[in-house]
């Protein structure tokens with residue numbers, strides 16, 4: 545059962561990651577702060593290039609070495625700043641208490657080993673078990689993630705499995721160490737809609753059974769609606785809106801969130817709904833606008849939006865609702881000219 549206690553399991557504060565290139569500095573993650581409570585499923589959403597994977601890989605400390613963290617960046621896990629841990633201590637946490645389903649499956653599955661052996665190795669790495677016990681745990685994990693005929697499948701190589709099955713195996717691998725925090729980076733993107741729905745239900749069920757916390761990364765708000773508790777919307781390296789799933793779907797405050805909602809594909813094979821996409825494209829990270837990063841694509845932008853950047857500001861007295869917009873939207877999805885936030889000076 546979930547116990548959404550009040551203290552955060554993970555607390556990210558002012559996380560700032562930059563890459564220095566010959567053409568200038570890129571800031572894939574620009575001073576973001578958020579937290580995840582025990583038992584919570586928090587979704588990180590945003591279009592391609594918004595900094596979701598760099599944020600997630602920062603928690604695992606698996607970003608490319610050219611990505612540097614600004615001093616003052618904090619990723620507290622159970623109160624310890626992961627960015628300051630010795631590599632040895634980090635290795636103990638990684639794939640043990642914190643595990644990740646990577647966007648790129650090549651990260652996780654070795655093509656030359658049978659899947660049963662791969663999962664068993666992970667189990668043995670983290671628990672003192674006999675080979676027979678390891679095998680039973682592997683079988684149990686494969687059953688849990690819905691692999692039919694697990695006894696036979698154990699001896700398959702990754703290429704002998706379908707995309708959906710491989711994804712399930714990756715989830716089994718990620719769960720093999722009984723993590724406290726699971727990071728899932730676009731776990732269903734490459735799969736067809738029926739399998740997507742099954743994998744999402746699987747993650748939700750596993751969360752309910754084991755009480756783990758999940759950081760779920762996706763560009764698809766449809767996925768979010770299915771399983772998340774809380775949502776962080778990212779754009780150009782910044783969090784532009786935060787709220788519970790209900791709050792967000794009932795009343796998106798940021799025009800970008802509203803745009804993402806209009807492009808939600810339905811998780812149904814028979815859906816014929818045409819998808820709208822947000823007009824324009826994500827700005828070049830080397831040439832970000834002076835004011836709000838979304839300004840050039842925003843149907844509601846005024847002149848001042850192009851001049852000064854809005855900061856993430858509390859938008860509700862009762863909840864953790866936050867938005868970074870000079871003119872947040874009203875209940876009907878229309879701009880509320882009286883709602884201009886007070887952070888414009």
Ligand SMILES: Nc1ncnc2c1ncn2[C@@H]1O[C@H](COP(=O)(O)OP(=O)(O)OP(=O)(O)O)[C@@H](O)[C@H]1O
Pocket residue numbers: 563570571572590591592593594595596597598599608610611647763829
């Ligand atoms: N090693 C790197 N070198 C140079 N630029 C990088 C590197 N890693 C990430 N970036 C840049 O940082 C930005 C954020 O990348 P990131 O992979 O976090 O995006 P994302 O939100 O995960 O996108 P997607 O949905 O496509 O996975 C992008 O502009 C990307 O090109």
Ligand SMILES: [Mg+2]
Pocket residue numbers: 596597598647729
């Ligand atoms: Mg990514």
